[in-house]
Amino acid sequence: MADDLEATLLGYVWRAGLPADEPIMRWFADPDRSLKLRAHDHALLVGRREYHVHRDRGWIEVRDYTDPRSMRSQFYQPD
Numbered sequence: 001m002a003d004d005l006e007a008t009l010l011g012y013v014w015r016a017g018l019p020a021d022e023p024i025m026r027w028f029a030d031p032d033r034s035l036k037l038r039a040h041d042h043a044l045l046v047g048r049r050e051y052h053v054h055r056d057r058g059w060i061e062v063r064d065y066t067d068p069r070s071m072r073s074q075f076y077q078p079d
Contacts, residue, residue, distance in 0.1 A: 006037045009044055012053045016060040016076040023047050 010028075018025050023046040027035055036045040044051040052061040062074045 005039055005042075006035075006044070009037070009042060009051075009053045012055065012058060013044065013051055013060055015078050016058065017078065018060065018062070018076050022062065023049050024051050 013024055014028070020026075024035075024044060027046055034046065037043075038045060038050075042053045042055065044053070048065040050063040050065070052063070053059075054061060058078050060076045062076065064070060064074075
């Protein structure tokens, strides 16, 4: 079940066309890196970044916790 959800969420991320420097895009090139799935809110975690998949719109919300003062999110969407 978790593998199916992970694959589905990764598909949304791939189609959203995030920049190549995003850690999750580097994960696609080297999938042995740590990737965590948080199923209750459809989030993928790579390092200190969270990738929330808004399945209704196909959007990806990126939250970067490397700077604790930042509360902003970046949104990516297909097209």
